[in-house]
Every structure is written in C-alpha cells, then in structure tokens.
Amino acid sequence: MTLLGASGSISSFKELAYVFTKEYTSYRTIKKNHDHLFNLCKKFDESLRDYIKRFKAEKAKIIGCDDQVASSAFKRGLPTECELYGDLTISPCQTLEEVFATAERYALWDDDRIAAKKAAKQADQLAEQASQRNGNNKDEGKRRSQPEGDTPATESYTKFTIPIHQILAQVRDMPWLKKPSPLKGNPAKKDTSRYCAFHEGHGHYTNDCFAWKRHLEELVRDGHGTEFIAMGSIQQIKDCDAVANEPPRKKSYGSTRF
Incomplete structure (x- = not known):
C-alpha cells in the first residue's frame, strides 16, 4: 500500500517508521547516568552558590541518582584549595543532604567575600576617578x-x-x-x-x-x-x-x- 503519492511515496509501515526515526533522532533526549556528575567542575570565576545550583540541576536530570556517588562528584568538582573541599575531606558528611547543608554555609561566606571585593573595587575606582579629576586642576590638586x-x-x-x-x-x-x-x-x-x-x-x-x-x-x-x-x-x-x-x-x- 502506498501511503504518499507516486513521487517520494512510502510503501509500508516499516519504511514509515524508519523515515520517522531518522528524521527526529536529533530531538531525542539522551539519558544521563551517574558518571555525568564527575564531569562537573566549579569554574574559576563561578561563585560557590552558582556551582551548587548548577550541580543540583544536573543531578535532577539523572533518574535514581545515588547520593553517595553525587557526594563524591560534588567534592571532586571543587578546587583543592577551596575551604569547602578541605572541610569535606577532614570531616566527611554522611549524607548528600549534609554535604549540601555544609556547602550552603560556605556559600554565605563566599557571598560575603565577593561583596567585600566588589565594594573595595568600587572604592578604588572612585578614588582613581577623584585623583584624575584633581589632576585637571594643578592648584586644586595640590591642596587636596x-x-x-x-x-x-x-x-x-x-x-x-x-x-x-x-x-x-x-x-x-x-x-x-x-x-x-x-x-x-x-x-x-x-x-x-x-x-x-x-x-x-x-x-x-x-x-x-x-x-x-x-x-x-x-x-x-x-x-x-x-x-x-x-x-x-x-x-x-x-x-x-x-x-x-x-x-x-x-x-x-x-x-x-x-
């Protein structure tokens, strides 16, 4: 039985299934396994909080993900000089929930340091701008x-x-x-x-x-x-x-x- 016209026709359901599969294979979602988490690493310019969010999002895509594997992968993705990495090494957490709870506490510390660096940078920029303005007027610049x-x-x-x-x-x-x-x-x-x-x-x-x-x-x-x-x-x-x-x-x- 011909499903389409004489030109470019499909003569059987088997052929139709083949053409359909070939056409839409690129849209298929590839299932990820536990090993995928070990490919995740905290980026150099990424905050600890953003790394936590990204890791949790990737873990959620893995059906039946083992918490112990996820805990190991999360720690493996941290730089060895990171304070959280040292804490998880010296005092290993028993569950993934404990790992994330510890990470959230360090994220608060990391957020505070980022804010302090940003404030210091802004202060330096303001000081530099003020110094440049003073340089435009030699007499005023000398007094200040x-x-x-x-x-x-x-x-x-x-x-x-x-x-x-x-x-x-x-x-x-x-x-x-x-x-x-x-x-x-x-x-x-x-x-x-x-x-x-x-x-x-x-x-x-x-x-x-x-x-x-x-x-x-x-x-x-x-x-x-x-x-x-x-x-x-x-x-x-x-x-x-x-x-x-x-x-x-x-x-x-x-x-x-x-």
Whole structure:
C-alpha cells in the first residue's frame, strides 16, 4: 500500500517508521547516568552558590541518582584549595543532604567575600576617578593631595600588590604604627565626601594621603610588610641598597608578614 503519492511515496509501515526515526533522532533526549556528575567542575570565576545550583540541576536530570556517588562528584568538582573541599575531606558528611547543608554555609561566606571585593573595587575606582579629576586642576590638586603641605607631588613610592588603604586596615592595631599629626585647616571647610582612615578625618582619600605613603615607606625600610610589595619594587629596593652599600633589611623580602 502506498501511503504518499507516486513521487517520494512510502510503501509500508516499516519504511514509515524508519523515515520517522531518522528524521527526529536529533530531538531525542539522551539519558544521563551517574558518571555525568564527575564531569562537573566549579569554574574559576563561578561563585560557590552558582556551582551548587548548577550541580543540583544536573543531578535532577539523572533518574535514581545515588547520593553517595553525587557526594563524591560534588567534592571532586571543587578546587583543592577551596575551604569547602578541605572541610569535606577532614570531616566527611554522611549524607548528600549534609554535604549540601555544609556547602550552603560556605556559600554565605563566599557571598560575603565577593561583596567585600566588589565594594573595595568600587572604592578604588572612585578614588582613581577623584585623583584624575584633581589632576585637571594643578592648584586644586595640590591642596587636596598634599594635606600636610610638605611632600612634593613628584615623589615616587614603592608599588604594592594591593591598595594602600587595604594595607592600613590590616596594620591599624600594630604597636609600631605611628599616629599622624592632626590635619591642618578648619574641619568645617573640609570635603566630607573624602575620608582618610589614617588621619581619621575628612579632606582627602586614604589612597591619596602623603602622610600615610611616607610612613608606609618607613615601614618598608624597616622590613615590615614586604609580602605586599610588587616583585619589581622588591628588586628596585635591593638594587638601591646595593648601590648605597646599605646593610640588609631587618626581614627578608617576600616572606615577611605585618
């Protein structure tokens, strides 16, 4: 029996089934097994919370997925330097539910760190924009970037791997940190949109504070905080010491912590 016309006709149900299968094979959903979960890995720029959601979504596609296999696959997908990986290794969870509960707690910590980094980045961008605006007006820039009035704008400083306001936050309670002299001028006339954590007052940003920059240079010369110094600056310091025939610093470069 011919199902279609003479041109391109199908003469039997068997032939019809073959043509139908061939036509729609690409739309068939391929079932995934447990091993599929071991192909999942946390991406470098992916938050822990997003990795958890993605893993759960893939697990839901596997019918009858074994929880023990899923637990092993979830841990395998984490970077070995991840704190959660270490926790799951030292204190293994008994069930997949416990694994996800532990992961959610670490996700809260991860979310907080991401938010803090974002806030610090925004603060750095605002400080940089403000510094650029000040540079357009030399006289105004000099008044704002030199609150002490005794540091030349062309003075060079050591390059650090993190902004100097973040360094200050880490060493604020150290006994060797010197307190600066009070800011000069009328506090009522200060720009309250600019705050210096070193002086604990308004008028300029911490990253633009020459008093903090000078004191930080003194700390570096005394061997403090070398782990935050960029490698190129470390070599420059060594070269300068060699030319000046100065004795070695109190602490070795690249290994000292505040």
